[in-house]
Amino acid sequence: MNNSQFDAGSINEIKPGKTKRVDAANGKRMLVCNVDGEFYAVDDRCTHEDSSLYLGCLKGERIHCSLHGGEFSVKTGAALAEPAEIALQTYPVRIEDGRILISC
Structure with missing residues (x-):
């Protein structure tokens, strides 16, 4: 498996309870979510x-x-409410020097 990592921005850009849409170098569009500082x-x-x-909202x-x-x-x-039945792909996130790094 060929993993790459990209910088999705500063942790200060996404307040708790908010999201940010980012485009990875491989063309994937992802949503970065801040859940209580994680x-x-x-x-x-x-x-x-x-x-x-x-376009949706993040609650918890x-x-x-x-x-x-x-x-x-x-x-x-995990899909938690219908009509969604298929899980979303998740990506590992780590924070380094205040930057959000995503592996994909």
């Missing part, structure tokens, strides 16, 4: 209807899809 990265596209999750660890109401855990990727 950062998580998931695919930006809902697995139900391919809608951007950036749950990201809500604005299109049909599906919900996912940003910690595990």
